[in-house]
Amino acid sequence: MENLTDRSMQRFDLLQASSKVIRNLAERRQNKEANRRLALQFGQEYFDGPREQGYGGYRYDGRWRAVAQRAIEYFGLRPNDRILDIGCAKGFFVKDLIDTLPGIQAYGLDISEYALTHSHPDTKGRLYRGSCDALPHPDGFFAAAFAINTIHNLDHAGCLRALREIERVAPGRGFVQVDAYRNDEELQIFEDWVLTARTYCKPEEWLTLFEEAGYTGAYYWTILEVDSNLIREIGSSALTR
Numbered sequence: 001m002e003n004l005t006d007r008s009m010q011r012f013d014l015l016q017a018s019s020k021v022i023r024n025l026a027e028r029r030q031n032k033e034a035n036r037r038l039a040l041q042f043g044q045e046y047f048d049g050p051r052e053q054g055y056g057g058y059r060y061d062g063r064w065r066a067v068a069q070r071a072i073e074y075f076g077l078r079p080n081d082r083i084l085d086i087g088c089a090k091g092f093f094v095k096d097l098i099d100t101l102p103g104i105q106a107y108g109l110d111i112s113e114y115a116l117t118h119s120h121p122d123t124k125g126r127l128y129r130g131s132c133d134a135l136p137h138p139d140g141f142f143a144a145a146f147a148i149n150t151i152h153n154l155d156h157a158g159c160l161r162a163l164r165e166i167e168r169v170a171p172g173r174g175f176v177q178v179d180a181y182r183n184d185e186e187l188q189i190f191e192d193w194v195l196t197a198r199t200y201c202k203p204e205e206w207l208t209l210f211e212e213a214g215y216t217g218a219y220y221w222t223i224l225e226v227d228s229n230l231i232r233e234i235g236s237s238a239l240t241r
């Protein structure tokens with residue numbers, strides 16, 4: 001396998017998602033605190049309830065296939081390599097990885113009992129419950145570990161713990177995507193839209209946090225930007241959230 005450890009801290013748009021227009025900011029602003037409390041339980045409401053409370057219905061539609069292909073190429077993954085999707089939700093990325101690279105030992109971990117019990121049937125036996133800041137694996141266990149829009153749900157100290165854990169189980173071979181903003185306007189939109197993130201900051205502040213944690217893997221941002229009066233979610237997960 002290609003040695004990526006010398007590529008430390010590489011920005012990489014793994015999801016390469018086309019931007020998505022956010023339409024219901026006004027609805028999200030209503031009852032924001034109540035919706036936020038519900039969303040933070042990562043239960044039925046967050047995954048399969050109304051859009052104001054989260055995904056608005058999280059169903060498999062194969063959109064992670066392209067991400068799986070890119071991940072396999074980027075990390076030079078081969079059959080029998082072990083990988084972990086941290087914050088795997090219903091296991092859609094794990095499913096598309098095992099379909100794209102037969103023989104890969106792909107696993108997923110998530111805090112949500114609801115997501116795990118409603119996961120894709122093809123991921124049976126591959127997903128387990130746990131928290132990204134305390135991974136139950138030995139050092140260097142994985143050929144790659146992904147945490148896509150997951151660690152920012154923890155506070156600053158939790159993010160540091162999670163980054164250290166990712167680095168520990170997959171040294172130099174992590175991929176982390178987190179919520180970020182570049183200016184006050186993006187911050188305002190972000191605060192109106194976001195439900196679960198506890199840590200969001202400017203890209204350069206995330207880089208400082210990565211360094212503090214000793215994280216040397218790859219990373220990318222999820223940013224809400226204003227473009228011709230439309231609010232676009234860029235670099236985001238391939239599925240709605």
Ligand SMILES: C[S@@+](CC[C@H](N)C(=O)[O-])C[C@H]1O[C@@H](n2cnc3c(N)ncnc32)[C@H](O)[C@@H]1O
Pocket residue numbers: 042086087088089090109110111112115130131132133147148149150153154237238239241
């Ligand atoms: C925005 S979703 C992202 C899911 C998927 N990675 C994606 O990009 O579509 C955040 C996920 O992180 C999970 N999560 C939240 N806190 C977590 C924690 N402490 N440890 C592991 N997973 C967590 C949630 O249950 C949810 O599945």
